[in-house]
Amino acid sequence: MRTTVGIIGAGPAGLFLSHLLHLRGIDSVVLERRDRGHCEARQRAGVVEHGPAAALRAAGVGDRLDREGSVHEGIELRFGGRGHRIDFRALTGRDVVLYAQTEIVKDLIARRLADGGDLRFEAEATAIEDVAEDGAARPRIRFTRGGREEVLDCEHVVACDGFHGIGRAALPADRVRTFAKTYPFSWLGILADAAPACEELVYARHERGFALYSMRSAEVSRLYLQVPNGTDPAEWPHERIWAELDARLAVDGADARPNRGPITDVGVTPMRSFVTEPMRHGRLLLAGDAAHIVPPTGAKGLNLALHDVILLSEALHAWHGGDPGPLDRYSETALRRVWRAEHFSYWMTTLLHPDPEASPFEDRLQLSHLEHIAASRAAAGSLAENYTGIPEP
Structure with a gap:
């Protein structure tokens, strides 16, 4: 079995990346160890930043977000028996949308299946390997499904498989730095x-x-x-x-x-806070919780994952067009936003x-x-x- 981009994990990061690649004419296969019902029922954060909300709309998967999501133009800080409103719209001209991650996953699964996307549920990735082919090393994902082992040959592997997935563990230990609190x-x-x-x-x-x-x-x-x-x-x-x-x-x-x-x-x-550097080794790339964790106080986990795959879709499109530059810079570019969000989440957490x-x-x-x-x-x-x-x- 062969595809251009093998994606491990059918959370919002993996599904949105698959959809964005499809819009750019790049095929992918998504492997998810859980069944569809589990993926569509996982309760997670539901605050979508201004930028990712706009990206979901631009990608044609924002209809229900706009119809059922709740636009929030501020938050309230409450302390000392008093409330103080922070007016986002007045201060920045932007807002956020409260829309459960569960619903984003449902929207993306439905769209990928409607578009003929290859989503393989109950397919557990067990190993990421490099295979020599035509004088070059190409990645291969081994996975089990229905009690049988299968292999997926790819041009690139993107691990969107969370903190406990196999993606980060496949990075060479002597080339990885981790930061945790x-x-x-x-x-x-x-x-x-x-x-x-x-x-x-x-x-x-x-x-x-x-x-x-x-x-x-x-x-x-x-x-x-x-x-x-x-x-x-x-x-x-x-x-x-x-x-x-x-x-x-x-x-x-x-x-x-x-x-x-x-x-x-x-x-x-x-x-907890956690960051892995780099977020790329060769043709293996990390996105979302596979690379970084933030405390939920700042509402950044979902949004960082979406920002990662927006960058990756653009970089992989450029790579397939003959320009490796954006993919070479992916880790450096993504980590600038990651560390900003890490600091904000740490600051909000220790402040409150x-x-x-x-x-x-x-x-x-x-x-x-x-x-x-x-x-x-x-x-x-x-x-x-x-x-x-x-x-x-």
Whole structure:
């Protein structure tokens, strides 16, 4: 079996890359170890930056994003019993769209299949090899499907297979550098069948810990609480969750409690930052979580993945047209945005989460910085610029 670009992983990165390559006349095969139903049900982040939203529209897969997504022109920072709105549109002229990653995956799968795309579910990639052919080394993916091993010969392999996939592990260990940070807290996240009580996301810094008020739709709320690492969700009965959300989201002189409803999902997410350099070795390229992880505070994980594959589609098109330059620069170019997003996510995380190991001095510095953002148009503008997405140069 042979294709031009072998893509491992049918998340938004792998699927969007396959679609973008199709639009440029480049064939691909997507291998995904899970079944289609699993891919279309995975709950992930749902904030789409201004640039990736425009790219989805331009690629013809933005109809449902525009019809069902919720445009957000700002967020609220809540601390000290007060709320402070950061107006993205006024500060940057841009906005973001709240649209679940699950729905993006559904849209892309449907479009690829309608276009005759080769998506192979329940096909687990087991090895990436170099095979000598006509005096050159070409990559090959070994995978198992239906209990049988098969091989896929490619011009290039793009690993969009996440943090635990085989793509990053296939890079030569002596040529790779990794950078990592773990945080002394996690997020307890819930989905609740309750209409959101606010129109925009609320990021709350409270002495008891951080809370985030988000939403999935007009009928479903997505909420998070800062909890210690190693927390067992069983330690948090539903009444305790609601009481803690009420306390952390409180506003002086107003009823700011979230609407309550049946909790349909509870999970704990550790907070970590991770970067692999380089994101390319020969004809093996990494994109998305295979190359970098960010804490979810800055809403950057999905967006970095989409930016990676937008770059890759352009670079692979140039390579097949005889210009290797953009592909040679892919890692360097992608990493500039990655490190900007890593810093912003780190900054948002350390700004809004009381550190259980911090001194009273550091707590006061956090509050002073938040007051500065609330009072300074320049400081608020920097937050807005990074949150909505730094434009391409």
